[in-house]
Amino acid sequence: MPLMEPYRVKVVEPIPILTRAEREAAMVRAAYNPFSLRADEVTIDLLSDSGTGALSAAQQAAGMRGDETYAGARSFFRFRDTVSELTGYPHIMPVHQGRAAERILFGAVLKPGQLSVSNTHFDTTRANVILSGGVAVDLPCPEAADLDNAYPFKGDIDLAALAAKLDGPDDVGIVVMTITNNGGGGQPVSMANLTAVAKLCREHQVPFFLDAARFAENAWLVIQREPGYADHTPQQVARLAFDLADGAVASLKKDAIAHMGGFLALREEGLAKHCEAILIATEGFRTYGGLAGRDLEMLAEGLREVVEPDYLRARAAATAHLAELVKAAGVSVVEPPGIHALYLNAGRLLPHIPPSEFPGHALATELYLAGGIRCAELGSLYLGEEDENGVLVKPAPYELVRLAIPRRVYTQSHLEYVAETIAEVAKNPERVPGYRVVEAPALLRHFNCRVEPIR
Known part of the structure; x- marks a missing residue:
């Protein structure tokens, strides 16, 4: 069956198309x-x-x-x-x-x-x-270390x-289990893994939560890849996942x-009361939490639309x-592809650039300059x-570039343009320079750092 978007376009927005010289000037300014x-x-x-998807x-x-x-707005109760x-x-x-x-x-629990x-x-x-x-500790499953392996649930945690x-x-x-595992290549988490995590947490009396930003996409990949779930709907699989945890963000x-918009959903009343006090002090009253009524209404409708199989x-x-x-x-990606994003293996495409010169950033920059x-x-x-002194002492395990795909925004021809641009860069990857950091904050530096190419 040919690839076809299950919707038709009702409103359009012009796309900026710049010359190479204009893009180069923009990148220097940035x-x-x-x-x-x-x-x-x-x-x-x-x-x-x-927040980049198209509203229906x-x-x-x-x-x-x-x-x-x-x-007490009506919109809150619908939400x-x-x-x-x-979630239950x-x-x-x-x-x-x-x-x-x-x-x-985290402020209430840690x-x-x-x-x-x-x-x-x-x-x-x-x-x-x-x-x-607190201290954040990541325990990805061993299969996640092999980017080329087709293991279906590389988002799993290492249970041992x-x-x-x-x-x-x-x-x-x-x-906290992130479904799907965004930092781990957009890979899904199996229901078997979630079930085992829940059992371990109950035995040790440790709170177990889901980061459920992409719960529907995780459910779809479970249906496609995990035995025993092929006859389930996405909403049914999602509910089974939520049932295992003490709550979700x-x-x-x-x-x-x-x-x-977002939510904090909890099972235990005492924790809920504690969190509600923080919510009112920092976000807004418990029935709006910093959102307008129109946001709550659109979120409620979106949560119904996102679990549609088509x-x-x-x-x-x-x-x-x-x-x-x-x-x-000829460009390697993290296998198998997930849904919300495609992860390019920049380290393999640009072997001439060492981690200290950030090959992932170099490829991301080149894709902008090229297309x-x-x-x-x-x-x-x-x-x-x-x-x-700002010297890299521990590189990342992989040098990746994430192509995050907004929901219902780009058509097949847009994605084919992206692929053509990547292919052009891949013809002469040795021309891509490395980069050095000029200025960076101590926390979340990739958002605000200033870098420059190494010529």
Whole structure:
């Protein structure tokens, strides 16, 4: 069956198309940091799938009935009921985005020095653990170390390593499973792995939470790849996952296909009351949490649309199509491809650039210069460790570039343009220079650093 988007375009927006010289000038102005580019300087924006999706007609219509009452708005109860039906959790708190839920949860659960253990913490999750006084520990499964292996659930946690951590001597304050595992190449987590994690956490009386920003995409990949789930719906698989945990945080800018919003969902009443106090003090009253009524309405509708099999099937097929085109051009990707993003193996494409000169950042920069494509490095600039003089002392395990695909925004021809641009860069990869950091903050440096090419 040919690849076809299960929707038709109703509103369009012009795409900026710049010359090579204009893109070069833009990158100089941005100090070679894609995060510092202006939107009108970007042709295809694959920097993030967070808050970048296209709203449906039904979501737009739902937004028009938004109730902006400060407390007890009708829109909150529609949102609450939708999230409760999806997750089964009795205590639902809206927040403006996922990192707010992380901050509230870690502040309530983690004591100074305690560990937060995860399959992989993403950047803001790790930062919120650190800011709460905790220590973030990643325990990806052994199969994740082989980028070329077709193992279907590389997002799994290493169960033996988790059991060892829980047995001590370190004090584990929380276990967080990210579904899908964004920092680990967008790979899904199996239900078998989640079930085993839940059992270990119950035995050791350690809270177990999901980072469920891409819960629907994880459910779809479980249906496709894990025996015993082929006859389940995405909503049924998602509910089974939520049933295993004590609660969840979620950025709904991903799998609710909305521009703003998130939730903190909890099972235990005492923790919920503690978190609610922090919510009111920092985000807003418990029935709006920093969101407008129209946001709550659009989120509720988006949560219903995202579990539709036709939508998920087409989104997965689009990513797979892009992956095949990229591999045909001789560029390796993290296998097997996930859904929300394609991860390019920049270290393999650019072997002449050492980790200290950030090959992932170099490839991301070159894709913008060559075709106006903005994307993000997930390599030593993001994950590497440096000394007090800014010298890289521990490179990232892999040098990757993430092409995050916004939901319902780009068509097949847009993705084929991306593949053609990658293919052009891959013809002469030795021409791509490395980069050095000129200025960077101590935390989350990839967002605000200034770099320059090494000529």
